[in-house]
Amino acid sequence: MPKETFHNLNPKKKEKITDAFLREFAVHPFDKASLSSVVELLGIAKGSVYQYFDDKLDLFMYLINECTKVKMKYIGHLKRDDFPDFWAYFRALYEEGVQFDLENPLESHFLHSLVENLNSPSVKEIYNNMLQQTISAFEEMIKHEIELGNFRDDIPLKTSGFFLYKTSLAINEQMQAFGEITPKKSIKKRKPVYEGKVDELMQTVDNYIVLLKNALDKEMS
Structure with missing residues (x-):
């Protein structure tokens, strides 16, 4: 976590440094991201980074942590019990996620590229730990719906949880594969990931919900 010297910086300078590194890691995987190019762009000495942080x-x-905190301001208030079914909740997560993207494009781009970043050899262990935590969260969602009698219980929890996790990734992957979103281009233009593509995203979400309902809903089994 940042050293006290970073916390003591002028807020504008701290934001400028943070934004510059967010952009670097959003464009390049962890092992290829260059601290040198960022500090050169910022016009500060490379040693300054190590006055603010222990290492890369x-x-x-x-x-x-910073990007997650920002996104949680959008989705953190959503509670499953406030929705008539899981799929309305699932869709609302994307609706709030879109708002996060439109209003915080740099943070959104960083999180959008996080899987690629975490697959870098240097941070593989961190990736594995975060992956397990994420899958466990999806398993808990499934378990809750099973307990409510909404989801089928004849599939191992680890299978249905992983299936829901991979499907959530597939929604973005499909849009990228068909050129509906081009994150590497939009970040260079300083544009949100889903600018002009919100309707396409939500239609894709709705299409996947149809598939997921058929796979997981109890009355469909």
């Missing part, structure tokens, strides 16, 4: 990984983890 410490900086990277700070960025993850």
Whole structure:
């Protein structure tokens, strides 16, 4: 986590440094991201980074935490019990996620590229740990719906949880595969990931919900 010297910086300078590194890690995987190119762009000495953070990984983890905190301001208030069924809740998560993207494009791009970043050899262990935590969260969602009698219980929890996790990734992967979103281009233009493509995203979400309902809903089994 950041050292006290970073916290003591002028807020505008701190934001400028954070934004510059967010952009670097959004464009390049962890192992290829260059601290040197960022500090050169900022016009500061490379040694300054190590006055603010222990190392590159410490900086990277700070960025993850900061972006996650921003996104949670959008989705954190959503509670499953406030929705008539799981799929309305699932869709609302994407609706709030879109708002996060439109209003915080840099943070959104960073999180959008996080899987690619975490697959870098240097941070593979961190990736594995975060992956297990994420899958466990999806398993808990499934378990809750099973307990409510909404989801079928004849599939191992680890299978249905992993299936829901992979499907959530597939929605974005499909849009990227068909050129509906082009994150590497939009970040260079300083544009949100889903600018002009919100309707396409939500239609894709709705299409996947149809498939997921048929796979997981109890009355469909």
